[in-house]
Amino acid sequence: MMDPELAAASVLMERPNIEDQHSARALALSLRETSSSAEEETLGRVEFEDRDIPCSDGNESIVVRIYRPTDTTQLRPAVVFFHGGAFVLGDLESEHPRCLRYAAEAGCVVISINYRLAPEHPFPSGVEDCYSGLLWVVEHANELNIDTSRVALAGSSAGGALAAATALIARDRNGPVVALQMLLYPVLDDRMQSTSMSTFADTPVWDSRNNRAMWRQYLSGTANVTSYAAPARELTLEGLPSTYIMTAELDPLRDEAISYALRLLQAGVSVELHQIAGAYHGFDQLVADAAISRRALDDQVHHLKRFLRT
Structure with missing residues (x-):
């Protein structure tokens, strides 16, 4: 059964059509949660700035946004975050x-x-931009007042795929040590053969049809799909960081994330898995002030504080 607050909000939501990225991008702008209380509740507690950093190929630049707590100058843990959006x-x-x-x-x-x-x-x-972002953060740790032994990767949806892939790349290339990966209803498997993928063909926000279109666009021109594109394809999960995974009950992506959590556990990785009953994909972003969303976010914050020792 869908959470009542999420059900009421879903009536007003139009599902994007990823086949048409122009209209999907316009719709994504309109679906942003405009009533989130985050700005008001964090006023004066966080400062943020945008910075240009080099792209992975060195020919362009990308923008990063840096959020800093204002209450102390002590060394802080870092969360390198990757947004979702298919x-x-x-x-x-x-x-x-x-x-x-x-x-x-x-x-x-x-x-x-x-x-x-x-x-x-x-x-x-x-994903190479994301790994470059991790490298940039570690290289600028002194400037950012960051403790490099307490760096987490986090992302939602497609950002969860990018966080998981960045953790794999960091391990495989002997890159920065990652203390934690936090994967929120992540995209992980381009093969799309799970029960939830076949079951949820008409759910709010995201469905299996859009999932197929997403992979076609992301993998365009890719001859061999590797685990850096679809982390569920990775055969060897040993040596990855402690992991927090959140799934939503009514999400086509649910089962691939649960399967990944189990495989990580079997590989000796410490895993905390949170399955949110009555929720659909992206619920805590799109309906940020619903009670169920606040509980989910409180749990994420608790886990960051626990595993990064803030």
Whole structure:
């Protein structure tokens, strides 16, 4: 059964058509939660600024937004955050309320990465931008007042895929040590053969039809799909950081995330899995002040504080 507050909000939501990225991007702007109380509740507790950093290919730049708690100058843990949007939508504003709350309530420096989007920039542009963002954060740790032993990767939806893939790249390339990966209703498997994927063909916000269109655009021109594109394809999960995964009951992506959590556990990775009953994909972003969304966010903050020792 769908949560009543989410059900009431879903009546007013139009499902995007990822096949038409122009109209989908316009719709995504209109679907942003305009009544989130994050700005008011974090006022004076967080400062933020935008900064240009080099793209992974060195030919362009991308923007990152840096959120800093204002109450102390001590070294802070960092959360490198990747927004969702099916690899084709979204920007720094998409998860601005969540990043504000992470900084204010978990006491972290949050760096949100505005990676390049498909179909203009298909795989691997986005994930390489995300890894470059992680490298930039670690290289500028002194300036950002960051403790490099307490760096987390976090992302929602497609951003969850990018966080998981960035953790794999960091492990495989002997890159920065990542203390935690936080994957919120993540996209993980391009094969789309789970029960939830076949069951939820007409759910609010996201459905299996759009999921197929998303992968076509993101993987355009990719001959062999690797785990850096679809992390569920990775055969060896040993050596990955402690993991927090949140899934939503009425989400086509639910089962692939649960399966990934179980495989991580079997590989010896510490995992905390939270399955939110009555929720659909993106619920805590799109209906941020619903009681169920606030509980989910409180739990994320608690986990950041616990595992990053803030």
